[in-house]
Amino acid sequence: MTDEPAETNDPDGRYIVVDGRRWRATDPTIPPALRGELVSTLMAARREVGAARRTGDRDAEHAARTRVHDAKVALGERGEPWWDDATEDGRRARLTSAMLTLLRSRDEASSICPSDAARAIGATTWRSLVPVAREVAGALVVDGVVEVTQRGQPVDAADAKGPVRIRRGPRFA
Numbered sequence: 001m002t003d004e005p006a007e008t009n010d011p012d013g014r015y016i017v018v019d020g021r022r023w024r025a026t027d028p029t030i031p032p033a034l035r036g037e038l039v040s041t042l043m044a045a046r047r048e049v050g051a052a053r054r055t056g057d058r059d060a061e062h063a064a065r066t067r068v069h070d071a072k073v074a075l076g077e078r079g080e081p082w083w084d085d086a087t088e089d090g091r092r093a094r095l096t097s098a099m100l101t102l103l104r105s106r107d108e109a110s111s112i113c114p115s116d117a118a119r120a121i122g123a124t125t126w127r128s129l130v131p132v133a134r135e136v137a138g139a140l141v142v143d144g145v146v147e148v149t150q151r152g153q154p155v156d157a158a159d160a161k162g163p164v165r166i167r168r169g170p171r172f173a
Contacts, residue, residue, distance in 0.1 A: 014083055027076030029123035034116065035075070038098070041105040042071035063173060067104060073097035074120060094121045095129065095136045099146065103168055111149065111165035134158075137166045144171035 009015075015022045026035065045067035052061035069078065074097040076082035080090035098117040106112065114133035118126040138157035140146040146169045148157040157164060 014081070024077045024081070027082035027121070027123075029082075030075065030120055034102070034120045037105045038071055038074050038101055038120065041101050042068060042075065045071060045104075066173070067101075070097040070104075071101045074101045076121070091121070091129070091132060092136050095133050096140065099133070099137065099140070099166060103146070103166070103172065108168060111167035113163070113165060134160075134164065137164075140166075141169065144169045146172065 009017070009025070013028065014025055016025050017023075026039075030038070045064050048064035049061055049068060052058075052064055072078040073094055076094070079093055079097075080086055086094070095117050098120040099112065099114075102112045102116055102120070103110075114137055115126065115130050117136075118129035118133045122129040134148075134157050137146055137148050141148055141157060146166050147154045148160065149155060149165045149167060150160055150162065155164065
C-alpha cells in the first residue's frame with residue numbers, strides 16, 4: 001500500500017491519472033444532466049462487456065464495446081481532444097456518438113432533440129451545432145439507425161422546418 005491516491009488529476013485538467021496510468025478526462029463543459037446520462041450509459045455498457053466476456057459471447061462483447069466507444073467519444077474521452085478546435089469530421093463523429101448514447105440511455109420509445117447532442121459537445125456554442133446535428137441525424141436515417149420525427153411522424157431531416165425529434169430506427173443497435 002502506498003501513500004499515493006489511486007486517482008489524481010493532471011495539473012492541466014485534461015487527464016486523470018489512475019494507478020499511475022494517464023487517461024483523458026471527460027469534457028468539463030458537458031452540462032451535468034447530460035454528463036450523468038452519458039456516464040450512466042458508459043458504465044452500463046462496461047458491465048455488459050464484462051458479462052459477455054464471462055459467458056464467452058463474442059458478438060455481445062463486440063456490441064457492448066461499440067457502446068462503450070460511443071459513450072467515451074460523446075464524453076470527449078476518445079476521438080479528437082475536447083480542448084482543441086474540432087475538425088468537421090471530429091464534430092460529426094462526436095455528435096453521432098452523443099446521439100446514439102443518449103438514445104441508449106432513454107426508454108426505447110423515447111426521443112431526443114438534436115440540441116441535446118449539440119449541448120453535450122458544444123459548450124457555449126451549442127446553438128451553432130444544431131444544424132450540423134440535424135444533418136448527422138439525417139445521415140443516420142439513411143442507414144436506418146434513427147428516425148427523425150415531427151409531431152410523432154417521420155420526416156426528412158433536410159426538409160423539416162421547425163423542431164424535430166430523433167428516435168431509434170429499425171436498425172438501431
